Amino acid sequence: MALTIDVLTLFPRMLDGFLGESILGKGISSGALAVKVHDLREWTTDRHRTADDRPFGGGAGMVMKPEPVFAAIEQLQTPGCRRIYLTPDGVPFSARLAAELSRETHLILLSGHYEGIDQRIRDGVIDQEISIGDYVLTNGTLAAAVVIDALARFIPGVLGEEKSLTHESFASKLLDFPQYTRPAEFRGMSVPEVLLSGNHAEIEKWRHARQVEKTQKVRPDLLQ
Ligand code: ADE
Numbered sequence: 001m002a003l004t005i006d007v008l009t010l011f012p013r014m015l016d017g018f019l020g021e022s023i024l025g026k027g028i029s030s031g032a033l034a035v036k037v038h039d040l041r042e043w044t045t046d047r048h049r050t051a052d053d054r055p056f057g058g059g060a061g062m063v064m065k066p067e068p069v070f071a072a073i074e075q076l077q078t079p080g081c082r083r084i085y086l087t088p089d090g091v092p093f094s095a096r097l098a099a100e101l102s103r104e105t106h107l108i109l110l111s112g113h114y115e116g117i118d119q120r121i122r123d124g125v126i127d128q129e130i131s132i133g134d135y136v137l138t139n140g141t142l143a144a145a146v147v148i149d150a151l152a153r154f155i156p157g158v159l160g161e162e163k164s165l166t167h168e169s170f171a172s173k174l175l176d177f178p179q180y181t182r183p184a185e186f187r188g189m190s191v192p193e194v195l196l197s198g199n200h201a202e203i204e205k206w207r208h209a210r211q212v213e214k215t216q217k218v219r220p221d222l223l224q
Pocket of ligand 1: 086087088112130131132133134135136137138139140143
């Protein structure tokens with residue numbers, strides 16, 4: 001079943017290059033994935049196309065207004081679709097969540113901006129809030145791109161070889177093993193002998209050992 005993703009943002013052009021390129025372009029042209037980017041200002045009704053206003057109670061910055069977002073989501077939503085708000089105070093994004101989202105048929109991704117959005121948006125038209133990491137971006141559009149890219153790789157027909165998913169980081173709880181290609185000798189650095197041996201059992205063993213070593217070194221938390 002194909003997946004349709006509607007992205008709501010104040011900066012639609014941020015996604016122009018991203019959607020046409022590489023792995024993602026392939027999924028889109030294969031029909032497995034359709035991504036539609038919408039400018040939230042299309043749902044504003046005043047002459048100045050106002051999407052934000054000052055916070056009640058005072059404080060710095062501006063807050064995204066509820067009316068355009070409610071109008072946009074109410075127009076785009078379909079029964080059973082999942083409405084997601086990208087925000088640093090959401091649940092952490094992960095490979096597991098990416099795989100889960102890849103099995104949906106319709107996602108709406110709302111990219112926030114300014115100091116935040118009116119709470120009634122979250123309460124009224126959002127099903128899930130997702131953060132891509134513990135840092136704050138100027139707006140959620142790149143976060144939406146990250147979510148789309150990561151989930152696209154779980155859609156059959158988007159990645160070249162099904163098997164490229166199974167060995168990689170986070171499919172197991174181990175980080176990747178090192179890869180080498182030709183030439184076997186480069187600037188005095190040679191490829192580990194075992195990889196040239198043709199002995200597949202030994203190669204697997206070597207790769208697994210490198211995975212454990214690397215994980216212990218940079219992500220010991222994954223081994224707990
Ligand atoms: N918007 C701003 N920062 C973000 C983050 N870390 N994750 C998701 N959306 C965001």
